[in-house]
Amino acid sequence: MIIWTSSISIFLFRYIFKDYAADLRFIIIGSLYPLILDSLSYNFGISNKTQFLGHSLLFNVSLFFLIMIITKRGSKIRSNALLFSIGAFLYLVLSFTWTNQSIFLYPFFENEQNFIVLSSQIEIVLNLIAVSYTHLTLPTKA
DSSP states (O other): OHHHHHHHHHHHHHHHHOOSSSOHHHHHHHHHHHHHHHHHHHHTTSOSOSSSGGGOHHHHHHHHHHHHHHSOTTOHHHHHHHHHHHHHHHHHHHTTGGGOHHHHTTTSOOOOOOOOOOOHHHHHHHHHHHHHHHHHHSOOOO
């Protein structure tokens, strides 16, 4: 799921914002951020769930507001931090986190049901499409 969520995040960012000069590394890092945060919290025993705080909408919205408050308007740091935040939001949408209210709306709900689960074959196809898209559209150094 890592490859296709990152690649489709790039596609959606380019399609929605029409910003071809943006540093896409921050979109990719942002789209990996929920996974990394939750993996670290699980592996260090902070949480007993593999999807926890990084997959929470409240946490990601709080992070977005913190970026807006702390950074200076018009600065490169702010634009890159906002790209990071956009990547995190796109990951939440593309990974179907929004279908599990106990994770997506943490700490408001305790229901543990997940309604949409992709089969491994679908994930493989999505990853192949994403690799093809990324290979064809990202600039290469000559």
